[in-house]
Amino acid sequence: MKRLQLGIALSCCWMWIASFSLDAEENNAQKNISHATTTLAASCAACHGPQGNSLGGTPTLAALNKEYFIQRMQGFKNGAISSTVMHHHAKGLKDEEITALASYFATQQRHTPTVAPHQPFEGAQ
Numbered sequence: 001m002k003r004l005q006l007g008i009a010l011s012c013c014w015m016w017i018a019s020f021s022l023d024a025e026e027n028n029a030q031k032n033i034s035h036a037t038t039t040l041a042a043s044c045a046a047c048h049g050p051q052g053n054s055l056g057g058t059p060t061l062a063a064l065n066k067e068y069f070i071q072r073m074q075g076f077k078n079g080a081i082s083s084t085v086m087h088h089h090a091k092g093l094k095d096e097e098i099t100a101l102a103s104y105f106a107t108q109q110r111h112t113p114t115v116a117p118h119q120p121f122e123g124a125q
Contacts, residue, residue, distance in 0.1 A: 037100045043089075044101070051108040062108035069102040 041052070044061065048054050052061030061069070075081030076090035077098075090098070 034104075037104045040093075040097055040101055041104050044105075047085075049113075052105045053108070053111045053113070055113045060110060061105040063110040064102075064105050066102040066106040069105060070098055073098045073102070 044052065047058045048061045049058075052064070054060040072081065073086075073090050073093070074095075076083055076086040077093070079087065081087075093101070
């Protein structure tokens with residue numbers, strides 16, 4: 001009976017240890033994908049703001065529906081949606097990169113930009 005209990009305990013320990021190694025492998029894969037995607041997203045930040053939170057003038061990408069993002073980017077890429085700049089950016093992306101960006105922006109928290117209170121400029125006096 002003690003051998004059976006010991007065997008069960010050892011099996012549980014091995015399963016517990018194996019779960020750490022699987023989690024570590026999965027986390028490393030997510031970090032690699034995440035790093036590549038955040039590098040791509042950094043170029044979007046120039047117009048669409050950090051993590052896709054626009055300060056105005058361009059659409060906010062943060063928390064955007066993934067399928068909608070993909071649809072729009074594919075439309076820019078194939079010319080179905082006219083734009084001034086986005087067709088150039090979209091044509092340079094692979095479909096996998098568009099999907100990765102869609103996932104990235106869908107998971108970003110949307111922030112409403114705050115406007116600084118008006119302060120009169122008095123200049124040098």
